Amino acid sequence: MNALLLSAWFGHLRILQILVNSGAKIHCKSKDGLTLLHCAAQKGHVPVLAFIMEDLEDVALDHVDKLGRTAFHRAAEHGQLDALDFLVGSGCDHSVKDKEGNTALHLAAGRGHVAVLQRLVDIGLDLEEQNAVSLRPCMAAAWTATLDCVRGPLGWEAPNALTQVAKALPDCGSP
Template sequence: MDENTLKLLVKLTQEGQLSCLEKRITLGGSAAVQTISRKHFGRSGDTLLHYAARLGHLEVVEFLIKRVGVDVEVYNNDYKRPLHEAASMSHRACVSYLLREGAKVDSLKKADWTPLMMACTRRHLDVIQELLRHGADPALRNKDGWNSFHIACREGDPLVIQHLLLAAPDVWRTESKTRRTPLHTAAMHGCEEVVKLLLERCGYTPDSTDSCGVTPFMDAVRNGHIPVARLLLDKHQASPTAADILGAQPVHQVAVTGQEEALWFLVRDLKVDVNQKATDIELTALHYAAKEGHTSTIKTLLDLGADLHVRDKKGRTALHMACIGQHADAAGTLLQLGLKDSEDASGATARQLAKKPDVVRVFECGSPDAS
């Protein structure tokens, strides 16, 4: 077959035009059928069966398997089988047919993802149920240590979570390779109903930490998910002042991500000390916000009572940190608020730490926009 004919076959497959596809392949005789049964296309190495399964063209899938003889377990360059494609795109009819034809329910693609994991990236419970009925194992983990339950918790569908717990009651007892639990995942993504379900149905210990010392509460507040954070406080006795392995507390982490509503929540509602220092090098929330260049967050912290002149273990002010991060707007704001340049413990001034022209210009002209 020439290149143009092959491209046409791909197009007909993607469009689900079975009669035209069948006619084209049949015209080529047995040689054409044999070629198509083994042909991989493009950089991905997909076959026509991959295309058909991905797009949910069941009749084309049946034709390619029964009449053309494409192997139901054929894989592309990422080791994705047609079942991965159908499951990831929530095509239940194709999933059911491929399984009946002998597709392995727990086949692994690149990075050790199973079809069930792919299905859990969507919210189609019927596909997940079909895979589970055929023996899919929700406890299998991919190369990052995530199982299907982790993935479902990220997507946040309570019905999927409930069904996975019914199918495998201990599936929640899992950690990724960085020791993150499904509760971390749900909290990070703000999945309030799922977090509530996990706290009711699973036995997570309060303030469980990942390999960086991050708790689910930290994940919630630093991503601005205040209702989830409240839920963890009320139902799970989470600590608003727990520290990660660098000594950073939620107030510091929220300053890094610039979540100002979360700052008000921590300082005004929970009475967290806005000037609390992280234990590693005694950085405050103001230091972190300045280093990240969050000008609005700097102002919010000052409204909450942050000390403009506080220094870290190396004698650096927030102005030093803004210059280390090369943030002209933040440096200009701090100067306008009355913070003077000064030397740190090593004798370096903030101005000496400024490398980018617009940051240097702040000290020359007093404003990042000045000419």
């Protein structure tokens, strides 16, 4: 992480502006492929996101990191509802899947972010979308024991979701 990325990560808008005005390279990436947008979205720094989108040129809204995740994925995974709303308002692609086939719904469900899940459901993300190992978001929530997600925005009862998880897992054989 360089000074520019760290400014976005910690939400130091004024420092970010000074660095940019001093000629810092705005299209930098961390060793994990995180851009300024990824850093600000993951930490929920909406003023930083607004500066990046409104004042910087040629910033790719749907750029993916080494895991294949966009800033939208990062905001959902880390429960950053305001950042998620900002990215949706900026026109990000909601349908992008990461390298494991996860949508933003899978990531938010797996971490138990109920408010983010509700927003993702409200904007129309597909509850039946499967990732690379055939798990749907409700199964990701059940797998990680985030039953509030399963009962709430995902609309499944916990026993049903847990049964679905068990069916989705490969047969490991007896010990």
